[in-house]
Amino acid sequence: MVEKEVVVKSDAGVHARPAMMLVREAMKYQCSVKLIKDDVEADCKSIMSVLGLAIYSGTKLIVRADGEGEKEVVEKLADLIDSDFKNN
Amino acid sequence: MKKKILIKDFIETVEDFDLNIKLLAGERGLEKEISVGDINRPGLTLAGFYDFFAPDRLQIFGLGETAYMNKLSHKEKEEKYGRFFSYDIMCCIFTHNETPDPLFVEYCGKRGVPLLVTDRKTSRFISSLVHILDEMFAETVTVHGTLVDVFGIGVLLFGKSGAGKSECALELIERGHRLVADDMVVIKKIEEALLLGSGTPMLRHHMEIRGLGIVNVRDIFGIRSVRNRKRIDLIVLLEEWDSTKEYDRLGLEDKKYTILDMEIPYLIIPVKPGRNIPVLIETASLNQRLKKLGVFSAIEFDRKIRDWIKTENSN
Incomplete structure (x- = not known):
């Protein structure tokens, strides 16, 4: 299991499009990928779960992956969040 | 927490x-x-x-x-x-x-x-x-699943992303059952006696269906298609059919799934093309209602067979 803490900086928070970017990235991997905010865990492969976390600017998140490619996916997602969803 | x-x-x-x-x-x-x-x-x-x-x-x-x-x-x-x-x-x-x-x-x-x-x-x-x-003050946990009220039985569907939970819920709604929450289900343990499930206020009654995107179930199917909270009576895991795995063929044993230290009846339903999962869930719910009333179909059937064998033997 690999995890990493990130802080969301984008002003708009994680609305539909950024959520989709996170899910799309997570779906490329076989391992389980979770986002954790204040003890609430969301499946990063489900758009609704990610949106349901209500992630706004300044939210602290833990990205956690377990399984094949865990290290890579955590890095990719952390970069995506760090770069204000400007990747791709 | x-x-x-x-x-x-x-x-x-x-x-x-x-x-x-x-x-x-x-x-x-x-x-x-x-x-x-x-x-x-x-x-x-x-x-x-x-x-x-x-x-x-x-x-x-x-x-x-x-x-x-x-x-x-x-x-x-x-x-x-x-x-x-x-x-x-x-x-x-x-x-x-x-x-x-x-x-x-x-x-x-x-x-x-x-x-x-x-x-x-x-x-x-x-x-x-x-x-x-x-x-x-209830203990709370958030799980990834879909909660539907089927004939008054709260059915919590589990399964990996893409297992077809949302599609199954959609078909159940079409058949007149009600959606409580999709994807994120907040579960509270009330008085050590029951688990109450609801959605998060932000997502309330919205679903993501692959190919359609995000839909508002209440707006599309109307007020009778949704409810805000429901006691969880049955947990169903949808998983891809694995031909090497043994699935329950008799249903003689009651399997349980533990959430917040409470044991809830639990079924694993293997999914493969051509299997009508919503019908299976409806049947499982009705069977669960019978069990609650003390009628256990599989055990009862087994007893009938044993009785019949006994009388045949003595003849």
Whole structure:
């Protein structure tokens, strides 16, 4: 299991499009990928779960992956969040 | 996970339950955290008996307490209120729309003790309050799944992303059942007796269907297709059909799934093209209803077979 803490900086928070970017990235991997905010865990492969976390600017998140490619996916997602969803 | 419940959150929830409640004084104390979900009737305390007094509980003043306070002389009030408010009182609530005397109100203001008044009768109010506090203090967990009310049975569908939970829920809604929550289900344990599931306020009754995107179930299918909360009676795991795995063919054993230390009946339904999962879920729900009533189809059938074998043998 690999995890990493990130802080969301984008002003708009994680609305539909950024959520989709996170899910799309997570779906490329076989391992389980979770986002954790204040003890609430969301499946990063489900758009609704990610949106349901209500992630706004300044939210602290833990990205956690377990399984094949865990290290890579955590890095990719952390970069995506760090770069204000400007990747791709 | 320990939750922080502030008095202002508590007041908001009480208002949601339509218990008319008004704040008269002590606004300063609204940010205080309620640490225990219990209540206290401070009659004995006011009369001077302070053993076992729990100031951190919600103090409920009924007709008895107010009548007693009204009989006190100004001097007695000063002395008794002085002692009462020397403790860290959490919050005072007066029922029957009784407003306390100005001295009491002044004390509440000075000490930052929220003073609330309701028009409800004491015993009714307390019973609603206990219910509300139980729910606010309930252990909570958020799970990834879909909760549907099928024939009055709360069915929680589990399965990996893409297992077809949402599609299955959609078909069930089409058949007249109701959606409680999709993807994120908040589960609360109420009084060690039941698990109550609901959606998060943000996602309420929205679903993501691959190929369609996000849809609002309530807007599309109408108010009868949704409900806000439901007790969880059955958990169904949808998983891809694995030909090397043994699936339950008899249903003689009751499998359980544990959430928040509560055991809930549990089924694994293998999914493969051509299997009509919603029909299976409807049947499983009806079977669960029978079991609740004490009728266990598989065991009953087994008994019939054994009886028949016995009579055939003796003939």
